[in-house]
Amino acid sequence: MAVCIAVIAKENYPLYIRSVPTENELKFHYMVHTSLDVVDEKISALGKALVDQRELYLGLLYPTEDHKVYGYVTNSKVKFVMVVDASNTALRDNEIRSMFRKLHNSYTDVMCNPFYNPGDRIHSRAFDNMVTSMMIQVC
Amino acid sequence: MEGLTLSDAEQKYYSDLFSYCDIESTKKVAANGRVLELFRAAQLPNEVVLQIKELCGAKRLGYFGRSQFYIALKLVAVAQSGLPLRVESINTVKELPLPRFVASKNEQESRHAAPYSSDSENQGSYSGVIPPPPGRGQVKKGSISHDAVQPRTSTDQQEPASPVVSPQQSPPASPHPWRKHNRHPSGGNSERPLTGPGPFWSPFGEAQSGSSAADTVWSGHSPPPPQENWVSFADTPPTSTLLAMHPASVQDQTTVRTVASATTANEIRRQSSSYDDPWKITDEQRQYYVNQFKTIQPDLNGFIPGSAAKEFFTKSKLPILELSHIWELSDFDKDGALTLDEFCAAFHLVVARKNGYDLPEKLPESLMPKLIDLEDSADVGDQPGEVGYSGSPAEAPPSKSPSMPSLNQTWPELNQSSEQWETFSERSSSSQTLTQFDSNIAPADPDTAIVYPVPIRMTPSKIHMQEMELKRTGSDHNNPTSPLLVKPPDLSEENKLNSSVKFASGNTVDGYSSSDSFTSDPEQIGNNVNRQRSHSGTSPDNTAPPPPPPRPQPSHSRSSSLDMNRTFTVTTGQQQAGVVAHPPAVPPRPQPSQAPGPIVHRPVDADGLITHTSTSPQQIPEQPNFADFSQFEVFTASSVNEEQDDEAEKHPEALPVEKSSDPASSLRGAKTESKIEEKTAASAPANVSKGTTPLAPPPKPVRRRLKSEDELRPEVDEHTQKTGVLAAVLASQPSIPRSVGKDKKAIQASIRRNKETNTVLARLNSELQQQLKDVLEERISLEVQLEQLRPFSHL
Numbered sequence A: 001m002a003v004c005i006a007v008i009a010k011e012n013y014p015l016y017i018r019s020v021p022t023e024n025e026l027k028f029h030y031m032v033h034t035s036l037d038v039v040d041e042k043i044s045a046l047g048k049a050l051v052d053q054r055e056l057y058l059g060l061l062y063p064t065e066d067h068k069v070y071g072y073v074t075n076s077k078v079k080f081v082m083v084v085d086a087s088n089t090a091l092r093d094n095e096i097r098s099m100f101r102k103l104h105n106s107y108t109d110v111m112c113n114p115f116y117n118p119g120d121r122i123h124s125r126a127f128d129n130m131v132t133s134m135m136i137q138v139c
Numbered sequence B: 001m002e003g004l005t006l007s008d009a010e011q012k013y014y015s016d017l018f019s020y021c022d023i024e025s026t027k028k029v030a031a032n033g034r035v036l037e038l039f040r041a042a043q044l045p046n047e048v049v050l051q052i053k054e055l056c057g058a059k060r061l062g063y064f065g066r067s068q069f070y071i072a073l074k075l076v077a078v079a080q081s082g083l084p085l086r087v088e089s090i091n092t093v094k095e096l097p098l099p100r101f102v103a104s105k106n107e108q109e110s111r112h113a114a115p116y117s118s119d120s121e122n123q124g125s126y127s128g129v130i131p132p133p134p135g136r137g138q139v140k141k142g143s144i145s146h147d148a149v150q151p152r153t154s155t156d157q158q159e160p161a162s163p164v165v166s167p168q169q170s171p172p173a174s175p176h177p178w179r180k181h182n183r184h185p186s187g188g189n190s191e192r193p194l195t196g197p198g199p200f201w202s203p204f205g206e207a208q209s210g211s212s213a214a215d216t217v218w219s220g221h222s223p224p225p226p227q228e229n230w231v232s233f234a235d236t237p238p239t240s241t242l243l244a245m246h247p248a249s250v251q252d253q254t255t256v257r258t259v260a261s262a263t264t265a266n267e268i269r270r271q272s273s274s275y276d277d278p279w280k281i282t283d284e285q286r287q288y289y290v291n292q293f294k295t296i297q298p299d300l301n302g303f304i305p306g307s308a309a310k311e312f313f314t315k316s317k318l319p320i321l322e323l324s325h326i327w328e329l330s331d332f333d334k335d336g337a338l339t340l341d342e343f344c345a346a347f348h349l350v351v352a353r354k355n356g357y358d359l360p361e362k363l364p365e366s367l368m369p370k371l372i373d374l375e376d377s378a379d380v381g382d383q384p385g386e387v388g389y390s391g392s393p394a395e396a397p398p399s400k401s402p403s404m405p406s407l408n409q410t411w412p413e414l415n416q417s418s419e420q421w422e423t424f425s426e427r428s429s430s431s432q433t434l435t436q437f438d439s440n441i442a443p444a445d446p447d448t449a450i451v452y453p454v455p456i457r458m459t460p461s462k463i464h465m466q467e468m469e470l471k472r473t474g475s476d477h478n479n480p481t482s483p484l485l486v487k488p489p490d491l492s493e494e495n496k497l498n499s500s501v502k503f504a505s506g507n508t509v510d511g512y513s514s515s516d517s518f519t520s521d522p523e524q525i526g527n528n529v530n531r532q533r534s535h536s537g538t539s540p541d542n543t544a545p546p547p548p549p550p551r552p553q554p555s556h557s558r559s560s561s562l563d564m565n566r567t568f569t570v571t572t573g574q575q576q577a578g579v580v581a582h583p584p585a586v587p588p589r590p591q592p593s594q595a596p597g598p599i600v601h602r603p604v605d606a607d608g609l610i611t612h613t614s615t616s617p618q619q620i621p622e623q624p625n626f627a628d629f630s631q632f633e634v635f636t637a638s639s640v641n642e643e644q645d646d647e648a649e650k651h652p653e654a655l656p657v658e659k660s661s662d663p664a665s666s667l668r669g670a671k672t673e674s675k676i677e678e679k680t681a682a683s684a685p686a687n688v689s690k691g692t693t694p695l696a697p698p699p700k701p702v703r704r705r706l707k708s709e710d711e712l713r714p715e716v717d718e719h720t721q722k723t724g725v726l727a728a729v730l731a732s733q734p735s736i737p738r739s740v741g742k743d744k745k746a747i748q749a750s751i752r753r754n755k756e757t758n759t760v761l762a763r764l765n766s767e768l769q770q771q772l773k774d775v776l777e778e779r780i781s782l783e784v785q786l787e788q789l790r791p792f793s794h795l
Helices: A022-045 A093-112 A125-134 B008-021 B034-041 B046-056 B066-080 B104-118 B121-126 B133-145 B152-158 B175-183 B191-195 B197-209 B212-219 B224-234 B238-254 B262-274 B283-296 B306-314 B320-330 B340-354 B374-380 B386-399 B407-416 B418-444 B458-473 B489-505 B514-519 B522-543 B559-568 B597-615 B622-637 B639-661 B666-682 B685-695 B699-709 B714-740 B744-794
Strands: A002-008 A014-019 A057-063 A067-073 A079-085 B028-030 B063-065
Touching: A002 A022, A002 A093, A002 A125, A014 A022, A014 A125, A022 A057, A022 A067, A022 A079, A057 A093, A067 A093, A079 A093, A093 A125, A125 B320, B008 B066, B046 B066, B063 B066, B283 B306, B283 B340, B306 B320, B306 B340, B320 B340
Parallel strands: none
Antiparallel strands: A002 A014, A002 A079, A057 A067, A067 A079, B028 B063
């Protein structure tokens, strides 16, 4: 149950970013932006020859008081950043991993669409639906 | 919901409508889609519709169950009659005309209503007939006027609530003739095929309602084919009478439908492509799609790459976003390429979109590239309730494109399983994601945590054993680790008896100090207990003039120890003195040299016993204790010897301890040494040296064993050592009274000795207690570590 999910392109610009409590969007955008530094740090830590060995799931990038930020990077340097509510202690690491996998799958599906130009904002409805299903159900 | 009483006509009508709306035959209708169209077709203001929905409870439930639906229909009728909407009005208003629905779907309903209400002969035909889904399809075409929402209801609604669907007309193969109509338009362009259905639908509506709009739609299509179909349909079972309504009306209207207005045609197209029915691809359409496919990919079984498809569909001048969505919908297997079916679905969606239909969120089942070509079958089947039209499908097949000849037979099944397909499609899309990675998720399941070996603690058991022994001895258990201490001499007699009995029983444990029990496995608890008793017995043994028959040293719980015991226990009785089993074999007492023969034996035996106790984790250590006690006894008998015994005991204890320190855990050794040092200080070293030498070898292996077994419980060994010492000390105690009567000097000496022993024992006691605390703390810390490690293993 994420609070904010973002897909960042290789050049570190957002392809897709959505948060559930829409009023605090700016805060989440900022958190995602700052977490990109941590992502780059983790990517470069392993060296360039280890791209294959590098784990796609980066894990907890950094925790704040209210939120925890998780990262996932694909082999094409497309990053998925997920912000979850820190109070949700029942959220296990495996669940985060599964959510990232779903994200990755959906992103792959979006990529497969010939009408999608890499680098465009993602407008796919299927992707939106999948992300919505992962977001916190704040009614 | 209040009880709803419906007249027969109403019942039929409502059931038909419900079946019409119950696309998925789930016995409940979502509060949207056809139901919405239905209500819109009722031509009631929105507020009234909302009110109806609330009254019938659909809002509460979130969906229309059968009862709610019926109530809603009744309320619609009430509203249409101009009566205020009240819950009570459901049953109170009698003679209520059937609700009329003008919307596309409602057209059908109205049509149905007509026969129902009119109770014309058609009713008979309608009985049990569900609103012709195929008719619906047609209706949809006709009801274009309604919202872009594709539901059939729109088409139905379009058909005016002309109750007069003259059933005389043979039940048209409504879908089919219309489809054929579609084909009629000829598939010149992509739009054509869609228009086909449209006009078909509209005529129905017009036929029903007589609306020109619908008729115009039909105008473009020549009646003959439909009529032919109708005729054929007439042969169909009466269930298709409803359909007949449509064709009949169509026929009537055919003349009117002379001109197909482009708008209506578009509407029809929209409708045709909007819902499952609308989404059906007519044969003509399909043919057109296939032709287009061939232009890109000659091989019909091949794929169209994404890029080529992109170029092709870009020509339709739809926005990229919509094309992207269409692609997502149509690329069923997400392979980036389009098969023939996928291409047709995509093409159909493009056509629909161009005609104004909104793209669905998920691929309609009729467009899904299933194993069987659903597109053709979809034309036939609408969902449940189309039982009556099973015949029509049979007729439709012939009209189907030759590419799907086999579909005809499968249509009925397809129709019925359309819902299944829908669900399948939904499932498949989700399963796609599932198959990709979920398999990897499974291993991460925390439940599959690494099974880590849970160390079995011996200490607790031993502690328990100690406690048990203590309890059994019934003595004060101030120091759980020093059961021997707890065994006052008074108890020793009891223990002695017990031990003797046990000895008789061959308990090797007897004679083994309780300390041995500590070091031994839980299984030997009993033995330990026995040992305890034996220990206590040893003390009494010592006290008793004749030491009890040598404990069956051979009866060592441990086979190894048995051997050792036997080898070491020369004298029987004395060996029992292994009261307190020093984990390390108690050093052979020097007493042999000093004490009288038996004593000598005893020390030796004691040493041996001690060594035995050390060797056998459980019982061997006890033997020396017994031996010690026996020595004590002997020594007490001879007051002089007592001191020596004490010393000897201490020395032997010290010696084996020293020896044990080598191989055994240093900890134990250190502790024992510390204790022994105290003892040795009080005792003469001479004997010790003697006693220890013969026993040097055994203690070592014993200690090793003990160490290996008690890695976690070094303290226990220490405890045992202490207990051994204590036992020795205690053993000496009883001897004191004996000496009392002998010499004052002896008494005094013994008193002094006793005091010294007391202090030593007290110190030993404190040390043992400290060790016990340490052990417990270690245990707690280990347990905490286990707890901490457990969750980690899940990650």
